[in-house]
Amino acid sequence: MKHHKQSWQKLVATARAYRDPREAAAPYGFAVRVASQASVGRAAGTWGLLEKFALRGLIAACTFSLVAIAFGYSTASGEHDDEVASNDIVGEILNLS
Amino acid sequence: MQIMADETFDLAGCLNRVRQQDQSASRALVEHLYPLVIRIVRARLPRRVAEEDLAQDIFLKMFTRLAQYQGVVPFSHWVSRIAVTTCIDQLRAQQRRPELRWADLSASQAEVLDNVLTDARDETPSDALAAHELVHKLLGQLSPADQTVIRMLDLEQKTIAEISQFTGWGQSMIKVRAFRARRKLQKLFQTLKETEKS
Numbered sequence: 001m002k003h004h005k006q007s008w009q010k011l012v013a014t015a016r017a018y019r020d021p022r023e024a025a026a027p028y029g030f031a032v033r034v035a036s037q038a039s040v041g042r043a044a045g046t047w048g049l050l051e052k053f054a055l056r057g058l059i060a061a062c063t064f065s066l067v068a069i070a071f072g073y074s075t076a077s078g079e080h081d082d083e084v085a086s087n088d089i090v091g092e093i094l095n096l097s
Numbered sequence: 098m099q100i101m102a103d104e105t106f107d108l109a110g111c112l113n114r115v116r117q118q119d120q121s122a123s124r125a126l127v128e129h130l131y132p133l134v135i136r137i138v139r140a141r142l143p144r145r146v147a148e149e150d151l152a153q154d155i156f157l158k159m160f161t162r163l164a165q166y167q168g169v170v171p172f173s174h175w176v177s178r179i180a181v182t183t184c185i186d187q188l189r190a191q192q193r194r195p196e197l198r199w200a201d202l203s204a205s206q207a208e209v210l211d212n213v214l215t216d217a218r219d220e221t222p223s224d225a226l227a228a229h230e231l232v233h234k235l236l237g238q239l240s241p242a243d244q245t246v247i248r249m250l251d252l253e254q255k256t257i258a259e260i261s262q263f264t265g266w267g268q269s270m271i272k273v274r275a276f277r278a279r280r281k282l283q284k285l286f287q288t289l290k291e292t293e294k295s
Contacts, residue, residue, distance in 0.1 A: 004283045007213045012251040014209065014228035020139060026131035027149065034153055035123035038160035042118065 108172055115163065127156055133173055134180050140248060141184040151187060155180045174262060181245065181263050188241035197238050197285065199292040206231045214290065238285055243278035246271055 106129050114122030131152070138151050158179050166175055199207065205227035212224075232252065236244045245264065249255040257268050264271075 004286050005279075007286060008251070008279075008282060010213045011209070011228055012232055014213075014224050015232040016252060016254075018225035018229035020136075022139070024132040024135055026128050026135075030131070030149065030153075031124040031127035034127050034156045034160075035120050037153075038123055038157055039118065039120060041157060041161060 112163070112166075112172070115160070123160065130156070130159075130173070130176055133176065137177060137180040138184060140252070141181070141188070141245070146187055151183065155183050158183060170262070178263050178265065182265070185241045185245055185264075188244065197234055197289065199289055202231065202234070203227070206234070210289065214286070235282060235285055239278055239281055242266075243274055243281065246274045247278045247282070250275055 106125075108129070111122050111126050111129070115126055134152050134155050135148065138148050138155070142148055142151065155176075159176055162179070166172065202210065205224070209224050209227045209231055236248060239247065246260060249260045249263070250257075255263070257271050260266070260271050261268050266274075
């Protein structure tokens with residue numbers, strides 16, 4: 001274990017002496033590309049938020065519409081029943097006469 | 098560190114302008130931070146990933162999360178943390194490397210390893226590149242988190258507290274990871290020695 005530790009320490013000490021010769025400055029056009037993508041991302045983020053709320057609004061509107069249609073149908077069908085009932089009453093009156 | 102030396106750069110003012118969607122300030126911030134980010138990326142670059150692509154991902158994350166920066170830690174530390182965690186995520190996304198064997202080493206890497214294993218001679222500066230590549234190969238055999246801990250401890254000579262700051266991991270967790278990683282490295286050395294003999 002001790003020998004391994006010494007070998008590893010010797011190896012990393014040698015590796016630390018290595019200096020990366022590559023350029024550390026941003027390549028030409030990199031900053032422009034990243035800045036424009038970031039601004040597009042920010043805009044998309046704002047639209048994404050709007051889309052999220054719009055989608056929720058749409059779901060709520062659809063739910064209300066379905067509820068309204070369901071109630072409207074039952075009310076309408078209820079009215080129709082009354083109409084049928086009143087027709088029957090007329091028929092009954094006619095029959096009576 | 099270059100970013101520390103560049104004292105003329107008005108970071109606070111630049112950040113304020115970036116928050117107000119100023120494109121030129123965003124460009125200036127990227128150019129200012131690039132040396133810091135690329136140094137982290139190059140030290141941890143996963144296989145088959147272009148360093149510019151990874152640097153771009155890091156900067157885009159930085160801009161997305163800028164509203165979360167409270168100024169509690171220096172901005173360069175906050176960006177370094179994003180860079181380190183992005184590199185770890187990229188390494189995790191990769192498949193595990195096949196087992197490293199003596200035959201996988203180049204002639205110069207094998208010579209450096211032979212020297213450190215046998216204490217044959219002191220290393221020369223010309224061995225630095227081979228040693229650097231060899232260390233990367235050996236660390237590549239460890240899990241991304243273990244690689245990060247050993248790289249920061251032994252290559253970058255950071256303290257446990259600094260590693261905790263850069264990664265967000267607890268200090269005891271870092272110590273445990275370092276201990277386990279060293280054991281794995283020991284096994285790797287043994288395996289390499291055995292494959293050399295065979």
